Amino acid sequence: xxxxxxxxxxxxxxxxxxxxxxxxxxxxxxxxxxxxxxxxxxxxxxxxxxxxxxxxxxxxxxxxxxxxxxxxxxxxxxxxxxxxxxxxxxxxxxxxxxxxxxxxxxxxxxxxxxxxxxxxxxxxxxxxxxxxxxxxxxxxxxxxxxxxxxxxxxxxxxxxxxxxxxxxxxxxxxxxxxxxxxxxxxxx
Amino acid sequence: xxxxxxxxxxxxxxxxxxxxxxxxxxxxxxxxxxxxxxxxxxxxxxxxxxxxxxxxxxxxxxxxxxxxxxxxxxxxxxxxxxxxxxxxxxxxxxxxxxxxxxxxxxxxxxxxxxxxxxxxxxxxxxxxxxxxxxxxxxxxxxxxxxxxxxxxxxxxxxxxxxxxxxxxxxxxxxxxxxxxxxxxxxxxxxxxxxxxxxxxxxxxxxxxxxxxxxxxxxxxxxxxxxxxxxxxxxxxxxxxxxxxxxxxxxxxxxxxxxxxxxxxxxxxxxxxxxxxxxxxxxxxxxxxxxxxxxxxxxxxxxxxxxxxxxxxxxxxxxxxxxxxxxxxxxxxxxxxxxxxxxxxxxxxxxxxxxxxxxxxxxxxxxxxxxxxxxxxxxxxxxxxxxxxxxxxxxxxxxxxxxxxxxxxxxxxxxxxxxxxxxxxxxxxxxxxxxxxxxxxxxxxxxxxxxxxxxxxxxxxxxxxxxxxxxxxxxxxxxxxxxxxxxxxxxxxxxxxxxxxxxxxxxxxx
Ligand SMILES: [Cu+2]
Numbered sequence: 104x105x106x107x108x109x110x111x112x113x114x115x116x117x118x119x120x121x122x123x124x125x126x127x128x129x130x131x132x133x134x135x136x137x138x139x140x141x142x143x144x145x146x147x148x149x150x151x152x153x154x155x156x157x158x159x160x161x162x163x164x165x166x167x168x169x170x171x172x173x174x175x176x177x178x179x180x181x182x183x184x185x186x187x188x189x190x191x192x193x194x195x196x197x198x199x200x201x202x203x204x205x206x207x208x209x210x211x212x213x214x215x216x217x218x219x220x221x222x223x224x225x226x227x228x229x230x231x232x233x234x235x236x237x238x239x240x241x242x243x244x245x246x247x248x249x250x251x252x253x254x255x256x257x258x259x260x261x262x263x264x265x266x267x268x269x270x271x272x273x274x275x276x277x278x279x280x281x282x283x284x285x286x287x288x289x290x291x
Numbered sequence: 292x293x294x295x296x297x298x299x300x301x302x303x304x305x306x307x308x309x310x311x312x313x314x315x316x317x318x319x320x321x322x323x324x325x326x327x328x329x330x331x332x333x334x335x336x337x338x339x340x341x342x343x344x345x346x347x348x349x350x351x352x353x354x355x356x357x358x359x360x361x362x363x364x365x366x367x368x369x370x371x372x373x374x375x376x377x378x379x380x381x382x383x384x385x386x387x388x389x390x391x392x393x394x395x396x397x398x399x400x401x402x403x404x405x406x407x408x409x410x411x412x413x414x415x416x417x418x419x420x421x422x423x424x425x426x427x428x429x430x431x432x433x434x435x436x437x438x439x440x441x442x443x444x445x446x447x448x449x450x451x452x453x454x455x456x457x458x459x460x461x462x463x464x465x466x467x468x469x470x471x472x473x474x475x476x477x478x479x480x481x482x483x484x485x486x487x488x489x490x491x492x493x494x495x496x497x498x499x500x501x502x503x504x505x506x507x508x509x510x511x512x513x514x515x516x517x518x519x520x521x522x523x524x525x526x527x528x529x530x531x532x533x534x535x536x537x538x539x540x541x542x543x544x545x546x547x548x549x550x551x552x553x554x555x556x557x558x559x560x561x562x563x564x565x566x567x568x569x570x571x572x573x574x575x576x577x578x579x580x581x582x583x584x585x586x587x588x589x590x591x592x593x594x595x596x597x598x599x600x601x602x603x604x605x606x607x608x609x610x611x612x613x614x615x616x617x618x619x620x621x622x623x624x625x626x627x628x629x630x631x632x633x634x635x636x637x638x639x640x641x642x643x644x645x646x647x648x649x650x651x652x653x654x655x656x657x658x659x660x661x662x663x664x665x666x667x668x669x670x671x672x673x674x675x676x677x678x679x680x681x682x683x684x685x686x687x688x689x690x691x692x693x694x695x696x697x698x699x700x701x702x703x704x705x706x707x708x709x710x711x712x713x714x715x716x717x718x719x720x721x722x723x724x725x726x727x728x729x730x731x732x733x734x735x736x737x738x739x740x741x742x743x744x745x746x747x748x749x750x751x752x753x754x755x756x757x758x759x760x761x762x763x764x765x766x767x768x769x770x771x772x773x774x775x776x777x778x779x780x781x782x783x784x785x786x787x788x789x790x791x792x793x794x795x796x797x798x799x800x
Binding site for chain 1: 355356359422424426428429430431434435438440535536537540571572574578582602604605606607608611614618619622625626629630632633636637639640641642643644645646651654658661662665666669670672673674675677678679680681682684740741743744745746748749750751752753757758
């Protein structure tokens with residue numbers, strides 16, 4: 104569940120709706136009622152207002168803390184550091200992006216083996232996004248020329264053909280800048 | 292009649308929508324704002340047509356270069372000569388009427404011409420082949436010349452245009468605001484509704500002026516150096532500090548991010564000023580000015596350094612400490628927004644609302660702005676950024692914040708329209724505009740965000756992969772809704788009725 108929420112676009116979309124729908128319901132109801140149903144001044148007391156205000160701000164701060172603290176483990180810098188410190192050695196891949204293709208030192212990986220993607224751009228800003236065979240983005244990296252490698256460790260857990268796409272607009276054939284990665288079952 | 296007023300009156304079609312027929316003594320706070328507002332809607336008209344053409348080029352399978360041309364023009368026209376110019380026009384009129392200072396002289400005139408000639412030059416460059424998106428994507432403009440994608444001439448013309456726009460946004464507009472707030476002499480006859488700087492309806496305007504001036508200066512310096520290099524005045528060997536991609540990216544986003552935040556701070560402030568004028572019990576006060584100002588201060592402080600969220604996915608080139616900082620600051624703006632939501636809701640609950648098109652546009656724009664704020668803090672959370680950065684989610688966020696801010700300013704404009712032009716608008720048309728615009732904007736935002744969740748890349752001329760075209764159809768449908776709402780708005784302002792002098796008093800502010 105948490106994995107879905109924090110590690111997929113649709114998880115992000117779910118979180119979006121969890122915030123937006125209550126806001127929409129309450130705010131639009133208030134506007135509708137106070138503009139069309141009963142426009143008279145309300146008798147709500149100051150004590151009641153400050154109670155509501157306290158409750159609202161507590162809720163906001165609580166959501167702020169909970170969502171961000173739970174999300175820490177899904178930050179690539181964190182899971183990369185964890186994988187780097189584990190006993191399993193990561194496979195290193197060097198990637199050079201240049202308008203409009205990728206040069207990758209390795210294109211085939213095994214399920215369960217951590218892979219360290221080290222990517223640079225040789226000309227303009229490019230992206231390196233790896234898509235799950237089902238179509239969702241697993242991760243994307245932005246590659247700015249001249250600033251060194253963008254890097255993270257990712258461990259594939261399903262075999263298949265994974266699409267690579269550039270997600271930073273890079274000129275005339277930007278939409279053709281893509282590649283493929285093959286992930287196979289673990290050999291041992 | 293001033294030169295700005297006669298110029299507006301002389302423009303075909305759009306001139307009659309915004310020509311100034313108000314009292315002559317208000318000329319100094321109406322003339323240039325009316326010119327800016329009129330010009331902004333001409334650009335909006337062009338931007339909407341280009342926007343509609345984007346899904347069409349994909350559905351009809353037209354050449355990718357058309358798509359990239361249209362997207363560059365669409366984004367640039369929406370952000371600068373439309374939304375920023377509309378804000379500048381309405382905002383300057385509003386601020387001037389609150390402090391009784393004129394919006395006349397060379398600064399507003401130069402701001403107007405620099406913005407519009409700049410945008411025109413950029414448009415010419417785009418038509419000559421410069422396809423760099425409104426985010427410039429530096430060093431793409433230079434790489435594109437090296438690889439023969441566009442010419443050096445188009446790059447020089449384009450960058451000259453951008454420089455004109457930047458001078459208006461970063462220098463002329465903020466200087467005019469600061470001059471009015473802190474220097475010029477008050478003229479009694481120009482005061483429409485006196486406000487102090489501590490008033491929530493004014494404070495945001497002052498904050499925004501300083502944000503633009505301070506956060507924009509580094510970009511102005513770097514961009515000027517690059518431009519002088521392109522002109523051949525400065526040898527490129529002298530300015531490696533300006534041509535470095537990372538330097539340019541940072542100064543660009545420190546500016547571009549804060550430009551959006553400044554526009555948000557300014558419009559929240561305008562909402563604080565406008566809402567009380569439409570309360571049913573005639574209170575003309577927010578439920579709490581202190582809480583309103585607190586929200587503005589929180590927004591100001593947190594927004595300044597949240598720009599790091601544009602760079603999370605280049606880790607470790609962006610150290611993770613700066614990513615966490617950007618993450619927390621981005622959520623901090625949400626705390627400011629939560630306080631604003633409370634202030635506005637409680638004000639309406641306590642005092643009731645007079646449902647008129649102006650205030651409804653402001654409130655629906657505010658609703659869109661808050662909905663968009665959620666999409667912004669989600670994509671500004673480090674973990675989610677890795678799934679969403681560079682997808683349609685972010686295109687949707689940028690677009691939604693622009694159309695939300697535009698709608699709020701259009702609401703404020705509907706409120707000020709009688710004072711500026713001396714004409715009144717039709718209530719039914721105003722309401723239809725609000726309804727269709729809201730439906731169109733919400734539909735567009737959700738279509739883009741869902742496309743992004745599905746992994747559809749932004750600025751990507753190949754929608755026919757992975758079943759993404761469905762989002763294209765949704766975008767086209769809701770885009771047409773917005774087009775229709777805009778046409779109703781244009782009909783409304785074209786057919787506005789002259790106020791009979793003395794018979795129908797203009798709303799005071
Ligand atoms: Cu690329």
